[in-house]
Amino acid sequence: MKLLNNYKLFVVFIAGICCNAVIAQEAKPRLLVEVGYHLTNNQFPSVSVFTKAKIEKKFVAVPNITVNVYLGQEADSNLLGTIKTNKEGRGEINFPVSAKSLWDTVSQFTLLASTVADKNYKSASGEVSATKAKIFIDTVNVDGTRSITAAVKAKKGNDWVPVKDVETKIIIKRSVGNLSVGDEETFTTDSTGQVTAEFKKTTIPGDKDGNIVIVAKTEDNELYGSISIEQKAKWGVPFNGENTFNRRTLFATRDKAPLWLLLLAGSIFISVWSVIVYLIMQIARIRKLGIESHAGVD
Secondary structure, X not given: OHHHHHHHHHHHHHHHHHHHHHHHHHHOOOEEEEEEEEEEOOXXXXXXXXXXXXXXXEEEEOOOOEEEEEEOOOOHHHEEEEEEOOOOOEEEEEOOHXXXXXXXXXXXXXXXXXXXXOOOOOOOEEEEEEXXXXXXXXXXXXXXXXXXXXXXXXXXXXXXXXXXXXXXXXXXXXXXXXXXOOOOOEEEOOOOOEEEEEOOOOOOEOOOOOOEEEEEEOOOEOOOEEEEEEEEEOOOEOOOOXXXXXXXXXXXXXXXXXXXXHHHHHHHHHHHHHHHHHHHHHHHHHHHHHHHHHHHHO
């Protein structure tokens, strides 16, 4: 009987360990993976991933997650590459050259991203499905009226056919942020797959030759993903940067500070110290008068 009780205790102990392991596994936050598809200038595409988890009732980015990306099903032959997310939980990978033969055969496709489990998170996966598409851009200048035409075409069999009702942005690429070319930024393609926007930013600065970069793109379209194309146009105002290195300017080095700034700083310095010296002199005078008054009393 004693041996039987010991056996029962051992079974209960093992069951408790297993339950704790299961509970610990379930306690791990659930990892979510967002997948994006990008095509720039109708060249080889890229895939982006974003890993996040819901912690304390809000979603936060999860860094340092290893993600395997596949074209189609999760198989070694379909592996496009491996991404490790950065501190913002994001990562991106370009299609490898080895995937070209497989890529050329598809019109519709699925991109699958699968994470590698670690001590903090269970493995998770995300996917995005899209139809292969391209975007084209053309600039026109007729009698001083400038306009941009963008066209979206999708692959159907061996042909590229225009697609309508696709929201397309036409913008001017800038170093910080982008600008719309006219009053509107977003347009919808018509039955010919095209949109046309009038260029109204006639005073925008360009490079030294007046070139600006115009971009036509779709963003996170549910059918075609994010596709974009760029084209230069000599529609900007030439920018001739003036070299002020050896001149007194506000943003020059200390020894080339503007004279008015030196005078202002000097006057403030003299005024402050004049007040301080005056106060010290008055304190010394008051102290002297106090000593003399005590001496007179004695």
